[in-house]
Amino acid sequence: MLKSTIVDTRVRLRPSKKLLESLNAQKEHLKELPANVATALEKNGYSVPKSIRILKDSELVFKRPQIDTKLLDKLTADVPDVPQETAEAPEKEQEQQQRPVDGHFLYLNDLHWLNSTLTELRKNNVINVFLYELIESCELILPENEFKPRNPELEARCQRLREEQQNREYQKMTKNVDATLKHVPEDTVAYQLKSINKQIIAVAQFIFSVAAGFTFGFFGVNLMVGPLPFGFRILLGVIVALVIALAEMYFLAKKLHEYDEVLDAPKRKTPNSPKVSGVQNIKPHVD
Structure with missing residues (x-):
């Protein structure tokens, strides 16, 4: 197999049911939605109010977030080096929350918009959820080379x-x-x-x-x-x-x-000849 060039270099995220349910619960506080997010909601049975404006990719304007090192140290202070076994949640609820759903993929622009929206909602004391909590159960798909079969x-x-x-x-x-x-x-x-x-x-x-x-x-x-x-x-x-x-x-x-x-001529194989695998001991003619 031969590797070809990467056609689509974008990082894709398949949204989970947990992420879609969170967006559906807060849609009354949303005025705008990216097209990919709206499509993912509609394809999975969630309605999008007509009052929400659908944004195209070219209309998404946001500032790239800066890493808060103090918050990162605070969140990782109590995290052990070796993960400990946690109490198992009910299997059905855990599968429903973490199982990726069908629909459109989300891209980095959509995640930037989601992060900005969550920041504004936290400032207004609407929710207290961070981006990593919503995407931890999502499926991350990295760009890969396509394989071409050999001749x-x-x-x-x-x-x-x-x-x-x-x-x-x-x-x-x-x-x-x-x-x-x-x-x-x-x-x-x-x-x-x-x-x-x-x-x-x-x-x-x-x-x-x-x-x-x-x-x-x-x-x-x-x-x-x-x-x-x-x-x-x-x-x-x-x-x-x-x-x-x-x-x-x-x-x-x-x-x-x-x-x-x-x-x-001796090296060619006739169509009707049986296939032989392994090393063949072909002795040359001795005068």
């Missing part, structure tokens, strides 16, 4: 290459044990010399063919037709040599392709 053809090719590598390593390990693998043709000096000779012969054949074509264009046409200008004879020789060079390159590439096809 099946690429995965099959990688699997085949891994099996071939495992086979080569297995042959090296069992080379001194199995008598049929003691003299692998690829490891002998004669095999390497034959390969080098083939390559040298192919290069020499290419050079001789191009030289013969140039000679024919430079001397042969002059002998058949008659005396020609020196520059025209050079041009004929270059043209004939170029044509022969292109033809030689074509046949050389075709021959190399056929050679690769012959080498890869």
Whole structure:
């Protein structure tokens, strides 16, 4: 699996029933509601009065809250390092309060608005609830990379290459044990010399063919037709040599392709052949 870029980088919060019930209980003191909050309330069966103005994301104006270190120290003063076991509440009530509900997600702008609203309500002695108490039972969803499946053809090719590598390593390990693998043709000096000779012969054949074509264009046409200008004879020789060079390159590439096809033929798997997992002990042919 491959990871792609993060499309949506926003942090999302799925509101819990506790949060929605608190907002529903205080909606008579609210004059404005963000669109995401209003949608979450309506989708979970809570009505939104028409007197409340629905704010769009671009209309949300707020100040980023500052961390009150004194209040934070006061709240965490009696918190032990190791959490203690608390009395278990009734299972049904606890599940209803902490279980996330369906609906729209809330984003950081909505949480900033909620924090500002709770601050104003606390100043007016309407409620005495803090933001962390409402969102502690909510589900926080962080942005993640999307996974893309790999190309099946690429995965099959990688699997085949891994099996071939495992086979080569297995042959090296069992080379001194199995008598049929003691003299692998690829490891002998004669095999390497034959390969080098083939390559040298192919290069020499290419050079001789191009030289013969140039000679024919430079001397042969002059002998058949008659005396020609020196520059025209050079041009004929270059043209004939170029044509022969292109033809030689074509046949050389075709021959190399056929050679690769012959080498890869045993490695290919037929569609009807059964799949074999693990390391396969493929012994090379010994002359």
